Amino acid sequence: MNWRDVLSGTAQERPHATAFRFHSEEPGEPEHLDWAGLDARARAVAAHLADLGLAGRSAVLLFPAGLDYVAAFFGCLYAGVVAVPAYPPSRNARSTERLAAIVRDSGADTALTTAVIRDRLAPRLASADGVPPLRLVATDAMSTEDAPAWRAPRIGEDATAFLQYTSGSTSTPRGVVLSHGNLLHNTAMIGRVFGLDTGMRGVSWLPMYHDMGLIGSVMGTVRAGGTMSLMAPSTFARDPLRWLGVVAEERATVTGGPNFAYDLAVERTTEEQRAALDLSSWQVAYNGAEPVRPASLHRFAEAFAVSGFRPEAFLPCYGLAEGSLLVTGGPAGTGFRTCEPPAGSGAAGELVASGVLPPEQRLEVVDPETRQPVADGEVGEVWVAGPSVARGYFNRTDAVADTFGALVEGGDGTGFLRTGDLGFLSGEGEARELYVTGRRKDLIIVRGRNHYPQDIELTAERCSPALRGNGGAAFSVTGADGGEQLVVVQELIHGHGLADPAELARAIQAKVAEQHEVRPHAVVLIRTASLPRTSSGKVARHACRAAYLAGELLVTAVHADEEQPAAAAGGAAAELPVPAPGDREA
CATH class of the missing domain: 3.40.50.12780 (ANL, N-terminal domain)
Incomplete structure (x- = not known):
């Protein structure tokens, strides 16, 4: 086939029967x-x-x-x-x-x-x-x-x-x-996990x-x-209510996106607008492609309860391109579950489960150094094997053996995909679920302690409404003494209204030190929409680190423990205008 x-x-x-619709930028009848x-x-x-x-x-x-x-x-x-x-x-x-x-x-x-x-x-x-x-x-x-x-x-x-x-x-x-x-194979698995059939009605703004x-x-x-209604990502970004409006109008059963989409929907809609929506048909609200935050799910469920949205529709999931798409998710209709990270793992705060392990493929959590499986509840690298796993990277035969054909020490000879993601398993039998803690290559190690960048970034952005949500990057750089030092880069919103942004940078440094027991060497506040990102909109931490070291960030304010080297200073600060309070963006 x-x-x-x-x-x-x-x-x-x-x-x-209708296969696809497309809703253009302007409201009206779709194609x-x-x-x-x-x-x-x-x-x-x-x-x-x-x-x-x-x-x-x-x-x-x-x-x-x-x-x-x-x-x-x-x-x-x-x-x-x-x-x-x-x-x-x-x-x-x-x-x-x-x-x-x-x-x-x-x-x-x-x-x-x-x-x-x-x-x-x-x-x-x-x-x-x-x-x-x-x-x-x-x-x-x-x-x-x-x-x-x-x-x-x-x-x-x-x-x-x-x-x-x-x-x-x-x-x-x-x-x-x-x-x-x-x-x-992967779309069959998606169909089973999400409960898709000819009666499905979907909406997607994803690229x-x-x-x-x-x-x-x-x-x-x-x-x-089934049937899927499409719209451009820019349509959603300009007006998240348009996405939810189509869900309501077409009685959609499945839609979703990365975690930021749920935050944006809450931030950009009013109580009156939510009350006018009917989201009671929404059965599967998938959330993936970036860390799933429990606070975001609680906030969305509370804000759209008046619209008839049911929290059990949430379906956090995990996947990656090298595995086609879906690796874990579901079961549908059960909402989401959380747990505290294992002691000593370096992860902070509640984690959201990324779903159960589908029977169609194998998943192991492995010590990346010894290549031996770790016990449930212990953090290791997520390895996947099955018919959904790609054959490799085009014209990159050197990556096939280690990335796509990794062998578990003492295993049965099955070749696994090394995802590069860290996580742990929790639960019993068929209810065992995967909790993803972060990317192995992004892990920050300062004085022998592990820290996950997304945890530090969340702490930083919560310090002030003048900071852009999902607009930060945390990473480490090598100091003059050869040790690793933490740097936090964070976007300000346009029209932030701050008379002294450096004061906020100092507050971020103090809050991160308090919450994570690691003091940022530098906190850098930059212009809105200037943070390096990938083509899919994800924060590009490694590109941000390179821009920081090269002095290429559009800096508004810096607070550091000591004078910044020329390579990281970026020259004179690019000052933003200070507008009247009424000009601030949410």
């Missing part, structure tokens, strides 16, 4: 695409790709959010073309550099897009330094009249479906090689160039045969 079989089968069974229409458009795209001789080769997808992305992606799967999901680069140099790195690594010489994007991008890419030549092909102009003449190639489960480029450094992107079989949006929202819907 392959993904052409899945989509064409649903098109035959339910040709006129619709039924199953027969999606199948026809995918066939038309596949026919043109075959004529271009792209079968077995890769093609970059450079679409804005919309139904054209969905049709072109499945056109690639139909034709045996290896899709490379990406997004049209902005005028920001970093965006163009990332696209160039992906094109070089994937070896693609063709990009699929819309006619509007093609005409806009062509001159820019031609003049951009470092971007390999790309043939831009507009798929929105392709006629479905060619669809009946198309002849399907033979595609097995082992065939590569697409390359998922992970968020991270622009200079060394890593393309996760995902096969049809990987994705069939389709990342695994959570593409695999979870788009491919998961195709596998279940």
Whole structure:
């Protein structure tokens, strides 16, 4: 079986049922695409790709959010073309550099897009330094009249479906090689854990160039045969109420996002607006891709109780691109559970369980040094094995043995994926759940004690409403004495209203020292929206550390235990205007 079989089968069974809707930036009637229409458009795209001789080769997808992305992606799967999901680069140099790195690594010489994007991008890419030549092909102009003449190639489960480029450094992107079989297995698991079927009604604002949006929202819907309403991430970011409004209007049963989405929904809506919503149909509110905070879930449940939202709908989950998407989650309808971290682990505060271990694959928590399994309740590295695990990184054979084929000491010879995440197991039998404590590479060790950056970042951002939520990065640097020192970087909101930001930096230093028993060597307050992030919006701690050491942060205020070296000072502070109190943003 392959993904052409899945989509064409649903098109035959339910040709006129709605498969996808797309809600544009402006309110109004959404675009619709039924199953027969999606199948026809995918066939038309596949026919043109075959004529271009792209079968077995890769093609970059450079679409804005919309139904054209969905049709072109499945056109690639139909034709045996290896899709490379990406997004049209902005005028920001970093965006163009990332696209160039992906094109070089994937070896693609063709990009699929819309006619509007093609005409806009062509001159820019031609003049951009470092971007390999790309043939831009507009798929929105392709006629479905060619669809009946198309002849399907033979595609097995082992065939590569697409390359998922992970968020991270622009200079060394890593393309996760995902096969049809990987994705069939993972979406079947998602369907079982989330309870998806033909009656599902979903809403997603997640970007389709990342695994959570593409695999979870788009491919998961195709596998279940249900209906999904899509919108652009920018639509959600501009007005989270629009997301919840569509959930209410369409009686959606499943939707969600990273933890920050739930915080933003509370911050950007009023009690009156919440009272006008009916969220009683919402059965699965998934939360993943970043640390899940219990306070966020409690706050959202309390704020939207008036809307009919039920806390048992929460479904925290854990996954990663190298495992296709989902690793643990659920069971659905049971809400979320918390526990205190193990003593001496370095984690602080209550942790939210990331769900039970699915029977479809194996999960071990392993001491990363000895490679021996640790007892339940002890922190180790999370290792995963099963049909959802990717075969490796494209053109990175050196990473296969240790990252994708790690062996447990004294085990049965099964090769495991080393996730790089730390966590522990708790519970009995089938109720054992995974608790993720953080990334191994992000762990901060000062004077022999472990500290998780997300815990320190949360403490810092709670010090003042003038600080942007999810806008901090904690990391360590090497001091003059050779020891590790803690640095906290935190964004201020625009129009923060502070007469002396340095005073707040001092308060953050004191609060972190009190809560975590480690004193930050430096607290750096920077301009809003200037914190380095990955293409999926996650805080890029390593990039932030590099910018700090290079003096490239847009600094507003610094408080340090001693004078900062030139490499970390960043020159003169870039002062923000001090507005009237009424101009402050929430």
